Amino acid sequence: MQLHRLTQTIVRDQLTPAERTDAARAAETLLSAAYPGDAADPATWPAWPALIPHLLALDPGDFTTAHGRFAACEACWYLMDRGNAPAILPRLQQLHHTWTQQLGPDHALSTAQYLARAYSDTQNHAQARALDEDTLERQRGVLGEDHPDTLRTACALAIRLADLGEVEAARALGEDTLERQRRVRGEDHPDTLITASNLATDLADLGEVEAARALGEDTLERQRRVQGEDHPNALRTACALAIRLATLGEVEAARALGEDTLERQRRVLGEDHPHTLITASNLTTDLARLGEVEAARALGEDTLERQRRVLGEDHPNTLRTTGILTDGS
Structure with a gap:
């Protein structure tokens, strides 16, 4: 259903505070029910464009459930995946600020992860690192060191460290995170494989190209088997592995993998x-x-x-x- 903006404004202005609260709750319920799934999963992508304008229009203070807040953040993730981080950064800042005020900093940790990525994608790596460090410390205290959310933040923080040139620190954190994920989640879990793929890049940046290649090849094989050859995570690992092959002088193999990856990504x-x-x-x-x-x-x-x-x-x-x-x- 489409409503003219002028009509929309008139109707909204005529609502009493109680009516507006009820309308916001109804909107959140509908949007939560329509949530199509993980924004990084290609299977959900056709449904996201129709939902995103509504999730962006709802005031941050009108989200009252964890599921509704998660859907609002995932809408931002979908847009960041398409290079729209500069446009979506103010929205994530608003969400994080509002929910931190409402819930307290220990209950707005998941939102901080999305905001840290937006900072990173807009080249503000220092602010991304600071936010991830704070989030990781809080998650370790609230959830424990081996909780999946804690480990995802540790993986993200390792990326921030590498972006800032602290590759040795990134490698150490990545290795610790990978060991924990393999033990807690299993060697083939998608989160484990993301960490392994990132660690391979750190190893290459430190000159350990053979080790990076071996880890990259193992990770790619697992991602293709678990998530499919066309999954974005597998394609990112394939892209990185092609770089390793070229560095080792196997340019023909790098070219073949690069062409296959490019065709799939397109x-x-x-x-x-x-x-x-x-x-x-x-x-x-x-x-x-x-x-x-x-x-x-x-x-x-x-x-x-x-x-x-x-x-x-x-x-x-x-x-x-x-x-x-x-x-x-």
Whole structure:
């Protein structure tokens, strides 16, 4: 049902406080019931666009249930996955502030995880790290060190540390988190595999490329078996593994994995998705190394145009692609 904005405003202004409270509760109940599932799961994506405007329109103070708050945060995650972190950051700040005031900081921890990601995606890595550190400390005290939510925050904090150049600290936290997740959740749990994939990147950044490759290959095999070859998590790991192969001089293998990953990401995520564009940028380098300069230039120019439009000219991924094209010119 669609309602003209003027009519909507008039009706809203005529509501008594009690009527408005009842209407907000009804809206939250309907939106919670319509929640399609994990925003990172491709199977839920067709249902999200119709729901998101309503979840964004509802005032943060009108969410009164844990399920409703979770749905509101997942709507933000869906948008961040599509490169919209700058636009959604104020909403997450508002949600976190309101719910912290209402519930207390120990009961708004899940919201803090979403806000930390928004800070990270907008290149405010220090603020993301501070928020994740606070969240992790609180979760360890409230939930325990081995609780799944605690371990997810530890995984995220390791990413923040690596983003800030503290790769040794990221590696140590990643290894501890991975050991706990394997023991508590199992070696094939999706959360365990995300941590393993991130740790592989840390190992590579520390020069342990063979170890990174071995962990990446094992992780990719498990993700493909557990979640499917086209799952976004598996595709991110495949993208990273292609980089490892190229670093080890196996450029043909890197190119083959990169092309397969890019084709899948274009089909599953879309041509303008930030992760698709990372893979395309990496493949540009592989093509150039193999002497296919014209193909590399065409792919690089297309990728750069898309990154400038989706991410902005000053985003690190955009600047990296610019550097690749400049070096190859």
